[in-house]
Amino acid sequence: MYSQKVMDHFMNPRNVGKIDLASGVGEVGNPVCGDIMHIEIKVNDDDIIEDIKFNTFGCAAAIATSSMVTEMVKGKTLAEAERITNRTVAEALDGLPEVKMHCSNLAADALHEAIKDYMDKRQAASV
Numbered sequence: 001m002y003s004q005k006v007m008d009h010f011m012n013p014r015n016v017g018k019i020d021l022a023s024g025v026g027e028v029g030n031p032v033c034g035d036i037m038h039i040e041i042k043v044n045d046d047d048i049i050e051d052i053k054f055n056t057f058g059c060a061a062a063i064a065t066s067s068m069v070t071e072m073v074k075g076k077t078l079a080e081a082e083r084i085t086n087r088t089v090a091e092a093l094d095g096l097p098e099v100k101m102h103c104s105n106l107a108a109d110a111l112h113e114a115i116k117d118y119m120d121k122r123q124a125a126s127v
């Protein structure tokens with residue numbers, strides 16, 4: 001049912017935890033299953049995501065997609081990270097079962113929320 005990559009990221013999730021003085025925080029939940037994903041990012045002066053951590057209370061697909069999204073954006077610019085979608089995360093995991101595609105929305109949405117939080121804070125600080 002799940003690819004080797006999904007099983008690997010589920011069994012050995014990367015970048016779990018929290019960041020001291022995170023630049024941006026994103027949290028989203030799936031109202032149907034009740035699963036929740038929390039992402040924290042640290043952004044440097046060059047708009048590069050130099051660190052990212054997550055905590056996900058959810059199914060195997062939610063944990064695997066959370067882990068994969070952190071690997072995909074670490075070291076990338078904010079603009080590159082904004083282009084990541086649930087489809088690109090699922091593809092990086094060699095696919096997800098169709099009934100589990102909605103789980104990958106959590107990872108992409110939480111990432112985008114964290115970026116938005118960072119942008120909002122930066123804008124507020126410059127006013």
Ligand code: FES
Nearest residue numbers: 033035059062103
């Ligand atoms: Fe809830 Fe997968 S079943 S995110």
